[in-house]
Amino acid sequence: MKGEKDLLTVQIQCQGPAQGLTVTADSAGMSKDFRELQMWNCRQMQLGKLDVGGALGLGVMSVIKDMGLKEPYVGQIALQTGEIAEDLTYYFATSEQVPSAVGLGVFSRCGRFCKAGRWIYHSADAIYPG
Numbered sequence: 001m002k003g004e005k006d007l008l009t010v011q012i013q014c015q016g017p018a019q020g021l022t023v024t025a026d027s028a029g030m031s032k033d034f035r036e037l038q039m040w041n042c043r044q045m046q047l048g049k050l051d052v053g054g055a056l057g058l059g060v061m062s063v064i065k066d067m068g069l070k071e072p073y074v075g076q077i078a079l080q081t082g083e084i085a086e087d088l089t090y091y092f093a094t095s096e097q098v099p100s101a102v103g104l105g106v107f108s109r110c111g112r113f114c115k116a117g118r119w120i121y122h123s124a125d126a127i128y129p130g
Helices: 052-056 084-094
Strands: 007-014 021-026 031-035 059-066 073-078 100-109 112-122
Touching: 007 084, 059 084, 073 084, 084 100, 084 112
Parallel strands: none
Antiparallel strands: 007 021, 007 059, 021 031, 059 073, 100 112
């Protein structure tokens, strides 16, 4: 996102216990989330990894880019794994044809979410060929 007023929204509609979520971020990286269920238990798998795929289940991910044009750009995919970083990587490869890698992480202690982090890498060759 290049413009100061650009917004990116990722919306997940799903059939799992989470029932869906929406995250909006601005060009400065500030974000906020809206969950269909304010509280939902996400099982922990080995080594403290959360079972996000189990919480989401089958569903659809929509990526909405509002860049101040007449209409926002909307891309959509069926969830492949329910792991949000993996599904965003799949979205970039299939919908935008940009080889990418996405990482998301959540630190929780005693069942409470404390911190979260994220990164996205887009291949410069795909964006700026030659």
